Amino acid sequence: MNHAIVIGASMAGLLSAAALHAKFARVTVLDRDAMPDDDEHRKGVGQSRHAHALLARGHEAVERLLPGITAELVAQGAITSDVQRNARHIHCGQRHARVESGMTGLLASRPMLEGQVRRRITALPGVRLLPDSVAAGLLVERDRVTGVRLAGGEPIPADLVVDASGRGSRTPFWLDELGIVPPAEEHVMLDVRYGTREFRRRPGDLDGDLIVVVAPTPDKPRGGVALAMEGDRWIVTLVGYGQAPGRSLAGFAEFAADLPALDLHRLISTAQPIGEPQVYRNPAGIRRRYERMTRFPDGLLVTGDAVCAFNPRYGQGMTVAALEALELLKTDLRPLPFFKRVAKVVDGPWQITVDDDVRLLHAASTLSLKKRLLNAYLERFHAAAAHDQELALRFQRVANLYAPPLSLITPGSLVRVLRNGSPRATSVPDPESVPREASERSTRST
Ligand SMILES: Cc1cc2nc3c(=O)[nH]c(=O)nc-3n(C[C@H](O)[C@H](O)[C@H](O)COP(=O)(O)OP(=O)(O)OC[C@H]3O[C@@H](n4cnc5c(N)ncnc54)[C@H](O)[C@@H]3O)c2cc1C
Structure with a gap:
């Protein structure tokens, strides 16, 4: 041809x-x-x-299409990072256990x-x-x-x-x-509003972590991410379903103060802002x-x-x-x-996106029994992933597109969720209130 x-x-x-x-x-x-x-x-x-950011699977695919590109990007300041070891993942308000995942994402x-x-x-x-x-x-x-x-x-x-x-x-x-x-065409009506700001990144920020993901919950349909990037910068994007983060720095910080975890709020409140705020609005997900x-x-x-x-x-x-x-x-x-x-x-x-958006956008009472059971299971799953490194790892394999979403509901996962997802189990503490080593010891104990 x-x-x-x-x-x-x-x-x-x-x-x-x-x-x-x-x-x-x-x-x-x-x-x-x-x-x-x-x-x-x-x-x-x-x-x-x-x-x-490039998820680990995407990073691998881009490297396969353009061999050597990771090294070229890293030479220009891009950062490669284990997607779980150097990251804070907070889903359903639960801070996932830390683990070396062997999956490497690309931050640039x-x-x-x-x-x-x-x-x-x-x-x-x-x-x-x-x-x-x-x-x-x-x-x-x-x-x-x-x-x-x-x-x-x-x-x-x-x-x-x-x-x-x-x-x-x-x-x-x-x-x-x-x-x-x-x-x-399939559409998922979203009305998701984004606000983004960049900040100067200092070596001690977030205890050396490079990625923060705070997922929205049905009670608090607001979330955000912070990603380390080249030029010693953080990029922080806050997301609201039907509600936008404030454009002023104070409004941005105020929005972050009401997320399901305070990690982003602390970063925003202490780091030096750079440049102008940016906004974006996404009315729908579309699949043709x-x-x-x-x-x-x-x-x-x-x-x-x-x-x-x-x-x-x-x-x-x-x-x-x-x-x-x-x-x-x-x-x-x-x-x-x-x-x-x-x-x-x-x-x-x-x-993944449709199930999660439906969970966030629709009152539980309007959902089918199957969806309600699934959502209840996922809440328990995340509670268990706060204690169980293997479950945290399984979640990352799905999020990084190595495994299908159904792999979270295998009999093996189910047993671990029942064992570790009890509301009586204690979550992994906020790392900023507990020294890193103690926090990691507590996640390995199960
Ligand atoms: C706020 C936000 C955050 C995101 N964050 C992430 C993330 O963290 N990780 C991730 O993997 N993805 C992320 N994405 C998604 C990612 O940006 C896109 O999936 C990615 O850019 C691939 O899109 P694309 O190349 O298909 O289309 P686009 O990026 O939309 O590019 C389309 C291109 O086509 C050109 N074009 C359009 N019409 C014509 C025409 N008629 N003739 C000639 N040229 C034309 C445009 O100029 C443009 O260059 C994010 C998206 C948004 C909106």
């Missing part, structure tokens, strides 16, 4: 190009944005100003990560990046996509077109124009069911947020995009087999 076009030069598009490069003599990546020379924010990726600002991926892609022979180029339509011959038409009218022929243009993808409209029924279509033109694939845009609170989007890019390395690039493989990648993370 000769020429592939990728629409969108964000993470899904760039990683797709890394995979297609192995199969096509030429790969053209189009983006409507001008591409910055340095690692800067750009208009098409507004989310880059908010906390971004989104512009730095995307910038380095872009430099690697554009250095590949046969790959070219076309900035300031809007894909306005498809070229089609007898039910086969044969290229892209740019906004100025210029046609670019290709053997394969991959749409990686994000949640606003035009493919459903283009299919409609061709007389093909667009994919069914391409794998269920019966008619779809050859020569066209869709990937990344254009297939499924998750609630970003779970940090899954770039990892899913990387796993989908690995699917482009396989021999069969016919659309429907590709979409079926993509659906398998998306199923687990989509289930």
Whole structure:
């Protein structure tokens, strides 16, 4: 094969190009944005100003697509970290036991990560990046996509077109124009509001921990994350369902004071703020069911947020995009087999976000008995994970997309949950009120 076009030069598009490069003599990546020379924010990726991390599975996939990129990023200040050992995970108000997980996530600002991926892609022979180029339509011959038409009218022929243009993808409209029924869409209405601020990071902050995740609960539908990143900075994103963190520093700290744990509030109250506050609003999670279509033109694939845009609170989007890019390395690039493989990648993370969002957004009395039982089980699971390192580890394997959500409900997990999830069991204390060694000893005792 000769020429592939990728629409969108964000993470899904760039990683797709890394995979297609192995199969096509030429790969053209189009983006409507001008591409910055340095690692800067750009208009098409507004989310880059908010906390971004690569889950361990995504980190592994990106390294497989672009060998050596971790070392290059670390040389520029990015941080690799065990996702559990150097982290505070607080779910259902329970502080998970600490354990060496063997899973390594990557912490870097989104512009730095995307910038380095872009430099690697554009250095590949046969790959070219076309900035300031809007894909306005498809070229089609007898039910086969044969290229892209740019906004100025210029046609670019290709053997394969991959749409990686994000949640606003035009493919459903283009299919409609061709007389093909667009994919069914599933929406989870969210109204999640984000506020982000950066802070100066000092060596003793958070006892040397690098990651804090405080998940919202039905009683307190507010949460947040703090991630260490290059330049001795923290990026702190606070999240509210139907409620936004204040824009002023005092309002931001006040919001953090009412989370299910106070770790982020303490950090915000003591660290020096840098730069301006940023806000973002996410009305819905969207999944487009391409794998269920019966008619779809050859020569066209869709990937990344254009297939499924998750609630970003779970940090899954770039990892899913990387796993989908690995699917482009396989021999069969016919659309429907590709979409079926993509659906398998998306199923687990989509289930995680939908189940958790439903739990947070709907009163328990409105849920089915099955959902109520599941939620009650998960509360016990997190209470048990505060004492049981193995359960904390199993949760991280799911959160990092190595294991399906159902792996939390195996008979083995059930026994451990019943044994350790009793409301009478004592949670692991807040590390800032207990020296680290004592806190770790107490988690190992079970
Ligand atoms: C607040 C927030 C926080 C997040 N945090 C995380 C995190 O911690 N970890 C994680 O893994 N993921 C996170 N995500 C998700 C992550 O940002 C996306 O999943 C990731 O960027 C992959 O998206 P994408 O490349 O498919 O689309 P996008 O990033 O949306 O990029 C689409 C690209 O297509 C271009 N484009 C669009 N239309 C056209 C067109 N017609 N012609 C040419 N170009 C076009 C745009 O300019 C853009 O460059 C977060 C998202 C949000 C909103």
